[in-house]
Amino acid sequence: MTNWDKVLNRLEEGNARYKSGNLIHPNQLPECRERWIDDQEPWCIVLSCADSRVTPEMVFDTGIGELFVVRVAGNIANASTIASIEYAAFKLKKYVKGIVVLGHEGCGAVNAAIDVRDAGNAASSPALQHLVGHIMPALQKTPSGKNKKAGYVRANARLAAADLIARSKIIQDSKLPIVPAYYRLKSGDVEFLSEIKRG
Numbered sequence: 001m002t003n004w005d006k007v008l009n010r011l012e013e014g015n016a017r018y019k020s021g022n023l024i025h026p027n028q029l030p031e032c033r034e035r036w037i038d039d040q041e042p043w044c045i046v047l048s049c050a051d052s053r054v055t056p057e058m059v060f061d062t063g064i065g066e067l068f069v070v071r072v073a074g075n076i077a078n079a080s081t082i083a084s085i086e087y088a089a090f091k092l093k094k095y096v097k098g099i100v101v102l103g104h105e106g107c108g109a110v111n112a113a114i115d116v117r118d119a120g121n122a123a124s125s126p127a128l129q130h131l132v133g134h135i136m137p138a139l140q141k142t143p144s145g146k147n148k149k150a151g152y153v154r155a156n157a158r159l160a161a162a163d164l165i166a167r168s169k170i171i172q173d174s175k176l177p178i179v180p181a182y183y184r185l186k187s188g189d190v191e192f193l194s195e196i197k198r199g
């Protein structure tokens with residue numbers, strides 16, 4: 001079993017607890033805070049949307065010092081999220097075993113990008129234009145299947161995962177597996193997509 005397989009098992013087990021409501025809330029007591037005053041040993045990086053319904057620590061039933069979570073609307077790979085992930089991938093490389101890019105059902109950022117594309121106008125602010133600019137390449141092909149918005153969210157998670165490698169030598173050199181994933185709001189299920197292949 002590879003290190004990544006072990007991490008995936010741990011994520012899937014935590015997600016199964018979350019889905020069923022049988023959470024164990026590990027590593028959240030005062031002694032856990034004390035244990036991690038001087039350092040941290042997170043075992044997985046998660047790039048997630050800022051959406052209040054998608055909380056990685058809860059979705060995977062984890063606690064303090066376990067996940068290195070970077071959140072931004074649309075889970076995009078921009079300079080700030082890349083720099084944050086570079087820190088964990090390089091400085092904490094003894095502990096981190098992989099990166100998950102977590103897209104989700106009903107993503108407002110992906111919907112905003114679809115609206116900007118369809119309207120053919122600029123977004124309502126320069127900052128939003130920057131954000132949707134990162135998502136736009138994921139909208140170039142119409143996804144197959146009935147739920148097109150879900151297809152765009154999956155494409156956007158794959159794009160951000162590939163961008164982490166394409167835009168960061170540190171992340172590329174880390175050799176960490178990078179896996180896009182899709183979160184469903186009602187069931188709480190995380191569907192892991194294929195690992196991004198490195199060129």
Ligand SMILES: [Zn+2]
Nearest residue numbers: 049051107108
């Ligand atoms: Zn979102």
